[in-house]
Amino acid sequence: MVGIVGYGTHIPRSRIKVEEIAKVWGADAAAFKKGLNLNEKSVPAPDEDCATLSVNAARNAVKRAGIDPQDIGAVYVGSESHPYAVKPTGTIVSEALGACPYVHTADLEFACKAGTEGMYIALNLVKAGEMPYALAIGADTSQGAPGDALEYSAAAGAAAFIVGAEDLAAELVDTHCYMTDTPDFWRREHAHYPQHGGRFTGQPAYEKHVFGATNAILEKTNMKPEDFDYCIFHQPNGKFPVNAAKKLGFTEAQYKYGLLSPTLGNTYSGSSPMGLAATLDEAKPGELILLVSYGSGSGSDAFIFRATERLLEIRDKAPRVRKQLDEHKIYIEYGAYAKFRRKILKAD
Amino acid sequence: MKVPRHWRETPQRYRMEAGKCSKCGSIQFPGRVICPDCGATEMETVKLSGKGELASYTVIRVAPTGFTDLAPYAVGVVQLEEGMRVMGQVVDCDPDNLKIGDRLTTQFRRINEEGKTGMILYGFKFVPDLGL
Amino acid sequence: MKEVAVIGIGMIDWGELWEKSLRTIAVEAALKCFADAGVDKVDTITIGCMSGGLFNNQEHLGSIVPDYLGQRFVPATRVESACASGGLAVRSAFLEVASGMAEYALAIGVEKMTDVDGGEATFALATAADQDYEAFHGITFPGLYAMMANAHMFKYGTTLEQLAQPSVKNHFNGSMNPHAQYPFKVSLEQVMNSTKVADPLRLLHCSPITDGAAAVLLAPVEKAKEMNKPYVVITGVGHASDTIALAQRQDLYSLKAVEVAAQRALKMSGKTIKDVDFAEVHDCFSIAELMVMEAIGVVEPGQSGAAVMNGLTALDGDFPINPSGGLKSKGHPVGATGVAQVCEAVSQLRGESGKRQVKNAKTALTQNMGGSGASSVVHILEARS
Structure with a gap:
């Protein structure tokens, strides 16, 4: 049996409200709030990037796991905002954690599902007996072009999971993947901001893959939506995951703990993994959790976890997601946001 | 090219590794070759x-x-x-x-x-x- | 060890000297010093300069200065101890004469700081701090002294008014110094409302960026006696170092290297601070002057703020400090400062300081400091006739 032995998250403290962004572009804030269930989003401080978010989340995961970082055999960082185009984020993270030098590392990219990709690889490496522990991180300082619909949701955050084969806080029940070549969202090399297919990102992209992975894993495990205590679907906004859950036959009681996007935004590679972390903050031993990510391009990874007694022991060794999300927020205006996110053209 | 200058400080900057004097126990950050408190030269690495x-x-x-x-x-x-x-x-x-x-x-x-x-x-x- | 006299001083007008180069200002100060001493050949030259490399891309001052000063083949050494480079140059020249290695030893302090922009100058100055563990974190020199100021205020209750007063006093003194870069008076309100630089320090708590040079000529006392005019003897030299990083000092509200250097200089001269009539000290920031007052023993620790408000250190006070206007008003071309302090002390001890003359000045102390107090050089000078 393999599963999660420790998890941790990091959310930057700054927030910007949807109204503040809408004000700048003459857009209708109410439409975003109601239509997409988005109220505010996290904004990385100017000194935060994918590597720093990853390290701070992973340190919380190490605290919960209570392991020696030297025993971590692999570090995978999934992100679409790696600080270097060439030079791994994973080496920075491994070095900062003290996991070097006997460690395998790779930077993963698959739009918003790069985080669960790392989890998939990490779980299978441990399952194969290659190493006692592997670390998978989903982290992003998400990009959204100024004025684009994505600007209202593109947020920053990270979730890190240490997987192992003993002392599990959550056991892995099963996994399933679903993937096709569907160009609904992309960012070309050297481009600052991603482009997307507008409404095409909905039914033929998000829904098709999320539903495909969900139905496949339910069929594979011979389970039904009502068998689960919790579900987390990738949350590019507050609307998509709720609609997906309802269409698939899940209820609010199942998705409410993992639904962070209304006040967090979309942390891209961190999105559904952070939802899983928030769910682990609440789950009781024996409860079942369904996690389904989505990455544009497109694909979904589905996981089923079962919480164990140990989850109760490790939970409070690091801050809970809701504490990071709801407490000590610093609201900023668009000017500071534009400066932090380097959207202001400066002299060289 | 300042890469080597920064790279060699990685243990201190990334992990806050310090030097602890094996003789008198005083901790120095960054670590040193000679303990400024007792003059000993046997140091162990500790994480702050x-x-x-x-x-x-x-x-x-x-x-x-x-x-x-x-x-x-x-x-x-x-x-x-x-x-x-x-x-x-x-x-x-x-x-x-x-x-x-x-x-x-x-x-x-x-x-x-x-x-x-x-x-x-x-x-x-x-x-x-x-x-x- | 031979007794060493200062037989010549040379100061030029300090400021933003756009038309003059590093070598030019060094030579001009030296020539004034030669004229004052009536000497045109020296045995050795010491040049105090913090960073010809970063300010002017010019190292090897030990060649360029004697070359342009008409002293080709004279042995010349550039010494560096950050902002205490000038004081160190005087000390090095002193050692040459005291040891008998040289008769006429010229010490020049020089810094040409306006060849780079403000950001680069800030960077160059920050190399006097711990690059890897202080400057790396974005600290500046005003920032380092600001941390000492906050620590001093927390420890002793030093007030913002007290912190501002040295600037007011020094500008008053500097308004009477024809060589000063900013020879005008400022009010307490002006200082306290000036632009914030590094809290609690504001622009008028900080010494400026300056181009400048100064020179002194040292010789055995017998040579001074031959000149048949009042002269000045260096009776004490103290030099000390401390940790480069502020965080590693024994505390954040005192300057131990200054205290040690002052004790060494006073001991060598056989005097106590009570025997000293006035001092030129390193007020790179107003808090530095307050902390130096405590370190050299003018007042007890924590008493400097009240003392400066009470006029103790004013030109007509019991212990005048920085009659020249200090670094604040006169300017702070870093490598030149320590030499210029000795020039001022000699000028005062000879009674040649005009409107800013300290009355009955017989014994002076000069205190020059590098970094955030990581090195300091102190001299005791006495008038002879």
Whole structure:
């Protein structure tokens, strides 16, 4: 049996409200709030990037796991905002954690599902007996072009999971993947901001893959939506995951703990993994959790976890997601946001 | 090309590794060859907690090259739990409301970068200890 | 050890000297010194300069200065101890004469700081701090002294008014110094409302960026006696170092290297601070002057703020400090400062300081400091006739 032995998250403290962004572009804030269930989003401080978010989340995961970082055999960082185009984020993270030098590392990219990709690889490496522990991180300082619909949701955050084969806080029940070549969202090399297919990102992209992975894993495990205590679907906004859950036959009681996007935004590679972390903050031993990510391009990874007694022991060794999300927020205006996110053209 | 100069400080900046004198037990950050307290030369590496109290601070309004976009920002000398003082930026705070004695902890942050295309420098910064 | 006299001083007008180069200002100060001493050949030259490399891309001052000063083949050495480079140059020249190695030893302090922009100058100055563990974090020199100021205020209750007063006093003195870069008076309100630089320090708490040079010529006392005019003897020299990083000092509100250097200089001269009539000290920031007052023993620790408000250190006070206007008003071309302090002390001890003359000045102390107090050089000078 393999599963999660420790998890941790990091959310930057700054927030910007949807109204503040809408004000700048003459857009209708109410439409975003109601239509997409988005109220505010996290904004990385100017000194935060994918590597720093990853390290701070992973340190919380190490605290919960209570392991020696030297025993971590692999570090995978999934992100679409790696600080270097060439030079791994994973080496920075491994070095900062003290996991070097006997460690395998790779930077993963698959739009918003790069985080669960790392989890998939990490779980299978441990399952194969290659190493006692592997670390998978989903982290992003998400990009959204100024004025684009994505600007209202593109947020920053990270979730890190240490997987192992003993002392599990959550056991892995099963996994399933679903993937096709569907160009609904992309960012070309050297481009600052991603482009997307507008409404095409909905039914033929998000829904098709999320539903495909969900139905496949339910069929594979011979389970039904009502068998689960919790579900987390990738949350590019507050609307998509709720609609997906309802269409698939899940209820609010199942998705409410993992639904962070209304006040967090979309942390891209961190999105559904952070939802899983928030769910682990609440789950009781024996409860079942369904996690389904989505990455544009497109694909979904589905996981089923079962919480164990140990989850109760490790939970409070690091801050809970809701504490990071709801407490000590610093609201900023668009000017500071534009400066932090380097959207202001400066002299060289 | 300042890469080697920064790279060799990685253990101190990324993990706050310090030197502990095997004879008298005093801890130095950064580690040293000779213990300034007893003169011994046998040192072991220890990792600092990064937690401590603000011993003094300033708010930089006129910043040096490379830091101007961060101004105003606070820099503090922090008395760590292990007994020694360490300098670092204090972020995620209202610099105008910092006080000597404030409880701080560390996070991993981007410290500077060598222009738009050069090396990114990482290290520790202090933040208020809010249990986040 | 031979007794060493200052037989010549040379100061030029300090400021933003756009038309003059590093070598030019060094030579001009030296020539004034030669004229004052009536000497045109020396045995050795010591040049105090913090960073010809970063300010002017010019190292090897030990060649360029004697070359352009008409002293080709004279042995010349450039010494560096950050902002204490000038004081160190005087000390090095002193050692040459005291040891008998040289008869005429010229010490020149020079810094040409305006060849780079403000950001680069700030960077160059920050190399006097611990690059890897202080400057790396974005600290500046005003920032380092600001941290000491906050620590001093926290420890002793030093007030913002007290912190501002040295600037007011020094500008008053500097308004009477024809060589000063900013020879005008400022009010307490002006200082306290000036632009914030590094809290609690504001622009008028800080010494400026300056181009400048100064020179002194040292010789055995017998040579001075031959000149048949009042002369000045260096009776004490003290030099000390401390940790480069502020965080590692024994505390953040005192300057131990200054205290040690002052004790050494006073001991060598057989005097106590009570025997000293006035001092030129390193007020790179107003807090530095307050902390130096405590370190050299003018007042007890924590008493400097009250003392400066009470006029103790004013030109007509019991212990005048920085009659020249100090670094604040006169300017702070870093490598030149320590030499210029000795020039001022000699000028005062000879009674040649005009409107800013300290009355009955017989014994002077000069205190020069590098970094955030990581090195300091102190001289005791006495008038002879």
